[in-house]
Amino acid sequence: MNQDLKKEKSAREAFNLIEPELMKDSVIGIGTGTTTNFFIKELNKAKIQIKGVVCSSNASENLIDNSYDKFSLNEVHGIDFYIDGADEFNDRKELIKGGGGALTREKILAYSSNKFICIVDESKHVNLLGQFPLPVEVIELARSAVSRELMKMGGKPIYRHGFVTDNGNQIVDIHNLPIEVPYDLEAKINNIPGVVENGIFSCRKADTIICTTDNDISVIQ
Ligand code: 5RP
Helix, strand or coil: CCHHHHHHHHHHHHHHHHHHHCCCCCEEEECCCHHHHHHHHHHHHHCCCCCEEEECCHHHHHHCCCCCCEECHHHCCCEEEEEECCCEECCCCCEECCCCCCHHHHHHHHHCEEEEEEEEEHHHECCCCCCCCEEEEECHHHHHHHHHHHHHCCCEEEECCCCCCCCCCEEEEEECCCCCCHHHHHHHHHCCCCEEEECEECCCCCCEEEEECCCCEEEEC
């Protein structure tokens, strides 16, 4: 089975999982990336009666069918279900996200959600987070200063040239960073002045991971 098919199966499983619980006033948070795009496809097909969606990126918002109302987070009471992919996940359901550069809004939506369902294929599983370079969103003028601090932590920062986030900021991807205690490192990186957000999702990790392998789909609670 190719990777896209696995992503599609995880996305469909997520849709089937939440559909019976959706009500007229439900709000779904929509992540960003190719796996989430498969979820959007399911949602668009189903045209269900819900209050609407809150999207983590302009790219995702553009894909949502016009039959759904699109809200900003400020306009809703919160998010009932947040559905998003990940670049890495571990057995504790901690994640690295931000490969698509939408990590800040993704983390805000995940924090505001009652249930965060992460949809992945088996290639995203790791024992120790950090094989995927850790994305850090930075204010432009602080990019070099933040990078120097991240080097002191043992990482190799690489500026994502030409990329501007939906918030108007830049991304530095940190290679070879040892992420032994994700919870601590998430907070430590966010304490560097100029950092907007980093891609470790440990303080608010996933509640459920839906992972498709060659043989089956597991729903990890
Ligand atoms: C975007 C993300 C994505 O969820 C992550 O990069 C996974 O993407 P894909 O589903 O395309 O593999 O964090 O910022």
